[in-house]
Amino acid sequence: MLDPLLLLALMAVGMLAGFVDAIAGGGGMITVPALLSAGLPPVAALATNKMQSMVGTGMAVFTYWRRGFVALRDLLPAIALTFAGSLLGALAVSNVDVTLLNVAVPVALIGIALYFLFAPKLSDADRAARLPFGPFVPLMGFAIGFYDGLFGPGTGAFFTMGFVVLFGLGITRATGSTKALNFTSNLAALVIFIPGGHVVWPVAIVMAIGQLIGGYVGARTGIRYGVKIIRPLVVVVSIAMALKLLFFP
Numbered sequence: 251m252l253d254p255l256l257l258l259a260l261m262a263v264g265m266l267a268g269f270v271d272a273i274a275g276g277g278g279m280i281t282v283p284a285l286l287s288a289g290l291p292p293v294a295a296l297a298t299n300k301m302q303s304m305v306g307t308g309m310a311v312f313t314y315w316r317r318g319f320v321a322l323r324d325l326l327p328a329i330a331l332t333f334a335g336s337l338l339g340a341l342a343v344s345n346v347d348v349t350l351l352n353v354a355v356p357v358a359l360i361g362i363a364l365y366f367l368f369a370p371k372l373s374d375a376d377r378a379a380r381l382p383f384g385p386f387v388p389l390m391g392f393a394i395g396f397y398d399g400l401f402g403p404g405t406g407a408f409f410t411m412g413f414v415v416l417f418g419l420g421i422t423r424a425t426g427s428t429k430a431l432n433f434t435s436n437l438a439a440l441v442i443f444i445p446g447g448h449v450v451w452p453v454a455i456v457m458a459i460g461q462l463i464g465g466y467v468g469a470r471t472g473i474r475y476g477v478k479i480i481r482p483l484v485v486v487v488s489i490a491m492a493l494k495l496l497f498f499p
Contacts, residue, residue, distance in 0.1 A: 261460040263457065264302055267303070268306030268467075270487065272313075272464065272469040273468050273471060273483050275409075275428065276406065276491055278303065279487070294448050296448075298457075302454045302458045302461050303436055304440065305458035305462060306465035307429050307432050308433050310465040314422075314425070320423070320426040320427055320430055328391035328431060330388070331391045332392065333435070333438045334395070334438075335392035335393065335398075336398050336438035336439060337399060337442075339395065339396040339400035340399035340438065342396075343401075348400060351401050356491075357492075358408070359404045359489070362407050363485045365415075366485050374477050376419055376420050379417045380416050380417070387413075394435075395431070409427070409431050413427050425472055425480055429469075
């Protein structure tokens with residue numbers, strides 16, 4: 251029987267993570283250590299994290315969509331290929347050596363942080379795309395989805411960077427679209443985790459309640475303040491994830 255105070259604390263953790271994740275991604279940096287500290291085995295912590303995180307991400311997607319910042323119809327091919335890529339990545343994880351990613355991913359995240367910190371033209375306005383949206387967003391979805399199933403950290407930052415740099419979306423629209431594909435990649439992982447019995451449901455449910463609140467408030471905050479809050483949070487979260495991967499793998 252889980253301690254009610256522990257469950258209440260985990261709900262608060264879910265709320266904070268949902269808020270941060272709805273704006274800049276990286277909520278797993280908050281929730282996974284909390285779940286491990288609560289005594290969950292690593293696989294159960296990862297599975298439970300995916301479950302509760304998906305709820306918060308879903309709320310964020312719904313909020314961005316309701317406010318006109320996510321074109322779900324345009325994203326349907328990318329959603330399908332993100333799901334397929336994430337599922338393949340999760341199935342391949344036991345057969346692939348990800349040691350190189352422990353160095354490559356932090357370097358990439360620091361690069362993303364530097365871009366968002368110093369790029370002078372970042373705004374909420376859309377710009378000219380470098381690549382056609384229709385054929386290339388699904389390819390990006392598949393590639394990053396595969397990475398998320400295989401390894402995971404920084405997935406949201408990579409999606410946001412792709413939408414801004416390659417497809418010219420303003421930061422708020424890029425964030426909303428990122429949440430839609432992040433939700434999809436989390437769902438694909440749960441296709442494997444749930445039948446395996448790895449999700450600790452009492453913990454997932456209370457944290458999901460926190461995620462619903464945090465995801466809604468975070469998405470509303472991102473929509474209200476746009477580039478003013480999304481830009482610095484992406485920088486902070488990207489650097490924090492890079493440091494964690496380098497020094498606390």
